[in-house]
Amino acid sequence: MKQIERSLKEMILIKEIWRDKENFHIKERLEKNEDYRRAEAESKKCQRKNSAIRQMKREKELASKREARKDENYRMAEAESKKSQRENSDLRQMERQRELASKRRARKNKDFNIRELASKREARKDKNYRRAEAESKKSQRENSDIRQMERERELASKRRARKNKDFNIRELASKREARKDKNYKRAEAESKKSQRENSDIRQMERERELASKRQARKNKDFNIRELAAKRKARKNEDFKRNETEKKKNARQDENYRKHESKRDFHRKQEYRSHPENLENERLKKQSCRQKNLDIDRYYDKTVKSAKRKNIDFTDHEKDLKKKRVQANKMGFPQRPKELNLYPLEERLLSLRIPFMQIRQLPRGGQLSVKGNVVNVPVEVQPTINSLPHTLEKSGTISVKLKKKLEFKKCDFSENVRPFAVICALHYLMRTRDLYKSSGIEINEDWITEIAETNEKETQNEKNSTEQDDDQDQNDSEDDSDHFSEVDEKEIHVGNTDTLLDHIPDDNPLCDTGFTFAPGEGQRPISLYSDPDAECLSFPTIFCGKKKAR
Missing domain, CATH: 1.20.5 (Single alpha-helices involved in coiled-coils or other helix-helix interfaces)
Known part of the structure; x- marks a missing residue:
């Protein structure tokens, strides 16, 4: 068997x-x-798409490897092959990435993380292992990229951990406990100094501090404590001096100055939104100005004069004034060239004459009105009729303005341009309703009449000059060799030029002046019953327009 x-x-x-x-x-x-090989590859691809088949195949391979690794010769050969492969940097990098990827996938499982931490703690009990680990980390930290990656990884882990309040409390307690040691504090200060030598690190640290302060200042209790601490610290003169120096250095930056001005503006707006604070500020300023009047004035003058040296500030100040004037409807219209008149020329055109006393203040040099203002209506028609009509733009006459013609003293005297006055009146009568309704009558043909008379006079002068030239020519032919207009023996002493013009005999107006009393016999009008008194009194300022109400 x-x-x-x-x-x-x-x-x-x-x-x-x-x-x-x-x-x-x-x-x-x-x-x-080839067909068989292609079909076999496609079948394998289809199998690998199935996770269960992949897992089974992976387990089978791992089991076979475990069984084979029980043999020492196999393990030795495998280690030697791996060493030879690791000599190639590309293979090492690929292997490292594969290991990291597998570890990342595995660390998504909490149980794996717990087992990994427990195994590391157990291994670190051995001094040799700790020494080898420290040496490997030192060698890695010599590479700046690895240091940066390690730093980022530590910061990310700390940020995740600091979301837990208990961790923050424990971390602060441990730091306070460690800072009791002088050596630790000294080492910490030295490390911070070395870091602050780098401008980027300083900027990052500054931004981090500002962000934390902004977050903390949302709490009112923190703000109160911070203000109390600052007040207490500012009692020390060294602290105040250092603070002012820091601010001076910081204000050299234009962006900081803009940020500071915006911050102060918003703070003042928020403070002044309460009427009690606004009233307290007004009373405080008033009392301060009464005590230090001269000092405040001198300070304001010096500050404004220093600021006005900058063109941007002056432009900004002008723009602000324009905006305020437009907002309050207190701006003056643009003056046309026809109304560029002197003071007495303006008085001859104005339909109102305001009599007032203007005196200079003892301090500041500003002008002020003393006493009452007498608003006197005026008839412009007789004044315009009395003025000589001429086409000479530069021609002037002497005019005196009196309250009454019988008075010896005149209130105002000046040389006046009749042509400019009449042109300005024509402009106002054409374009302004206040003057259209005044009833003034002007001869519109005065320009043409004067032009015709001037043409006749020029023609007569031309004929007379031609006759004189003919006579002079005949005389010169007779006595051309011995005649001389200048005597050679005559001696000229001083300047022979003169500014005297030829005054014809038929123009008596050049020798005598005009005297007007336009307000004589008129009854004053109250300013309350005459709303357009200012516009009619100053036509060169308001240009004959009514004020906006």
């Missing part, structure tokens, strides 16, 4: 060997066929 069993086993083995050989030969023949 035993022989039979043995023979049967041998036959089965022979059949299996034969079958394996036959399958091997079949595989060799099939692998030479």
